[in-house]
Amino acid sequence: MQLRLDVTDRVDHLPGQHYVLRLTAPDGYVAQRSYSVASAPGDPLLELFVERLDDGEVSTYLADVAEPGDQLEVRGPIGGWFAWDGETPALLVGGGTGVVPLVAMVRHAVATDRLDLLRVAVSARTLAELPYADELVAAGAIVVLTREQHGIRPAARLTAMDLFPLWEPGQTAFVCGSTGFAESASQLLVGLGFAPGAVRVERFGPSGT
Numbered sequence: 001m002q003l004r005l006d007v008t009d010r011v012d013h014l015p016g017q018h019y020v021l022r023l024t025a026p027d028g029y030v031a032q033r034s035y036s037v038a039s040a041p042g043d044p045l046l047e048l049f050v051e052r053l054d055d056g057e058v059s060t061y062l063a064d065v066a067e068p069g070d071q072l073e074v075r076g077p078i079g080g081w082f083a084w085d086g087e088t089p090a091l092l093v094g095g096g097t098g099v100v101p102l103v104a105m106v107r108h109a110v111a112t113d114r115l116d117l118l119r120v121a122v123s124a125r126t127l128a129e130l131p132y133a134d135e136l137v138a139a140g141a142i143v144v145l146t147r148e149q150h151g152i153r154p155a156a157r158l159t160a161m162d163l164f165p166l167w168e169p170g171q172t173a174f175v176c177g178s179t180g181f182a183e184s185a186s187q188l189l190v191g192l193g194f195a196p197g198a199v200r201v202e203r204f205g206p207s208g209t
């Protein structure tokens with residue numbers, strides 16, 4: 001689910017950064033979670049993409065209860081490490097909702113006419129479960145689906161063979177997804193020759209914050 005927020009007086013984010021969204025119940029109970037920004041820095045609105053988890057406290061509220069026009073409390077932008085500078089080559093690897101900060105990078109590259117700097121590989125169980133699938137494909141992303149065939153590619157996990165053609169000297173890699181996806185994708189990149197310091201990882205774990 002996409003949320004487009006009008007955040008007055010906000011500071012422009014860098015592509016890759018996230019916000020913390022905080023909900024406060026009438027009895028004072030507070031729940032807060034992190035959400036990556038999907039919009040490009042130049043977008044007048046702040047776009048978040050939230051996956052609804054059936055037993056999720058905050059994501060079900062946002063999906064089922066919040067309505068257009070509601071006020072939400074947000075804090076950000078946060079994160080300096082997982083942010084693309086917009087000027088240097090980068091390899092983006094995302095799994096599931098982990099593609100969200102990568103979409104901000106792609107959108108920024110399109111807006112500044114620097115899509116040539118980015119190589120993108122994304123993975124999900126099915127195409128329907130891949131957020132921003134059309135936009136990512138249009139930007140040249142390689143799509144790896146684990147539960148269904150995609151083109152001539154049978155259902156399978158991301159492999160080094162998928163990433164190898166995207167490798168170029170001088171790239172920084174940005175890896176984002178579940179803890180398991182982030183670990184295995186990072187290992188693939190290091191196996192391809194990336195220095196561990198050139199692989200920046202964002203994990204969408206259950207810990208919240």
Ligand SMILES: Cc1cc2nc3c(=O)[nH]c(=O)nc-3n(C[C@H](O)[C@H](O)[C@H](O)COP(=O)(O)OP(=O)(O)OC[C@H]3O[C@@H](n4cnc5c(N)ncnc54)[C@H](O)[C@@H]3O)c2cc1C
Binds near residue numbers: 055057
């Ligand atoms: C830096 C950062 C950026 C993030 N960006 C996004 C984003 O762009 N979009 C987005 O949808 N989420 C994102 N997340 C995850 C988000 O912060 C929440 O963890 C998620 O929305 C679940 O919150 P909840 O309150 O609905 O679930 P909770 O009530 O916290 O948890 C409900 C159940 O789901 C499990 N769970 C919690 N989080 C996850 C998860 N991420 N994946 C699988 N199972 C989980 C829990 O273990 C529990 O069993 C990000 C997390 C981080 C740390």
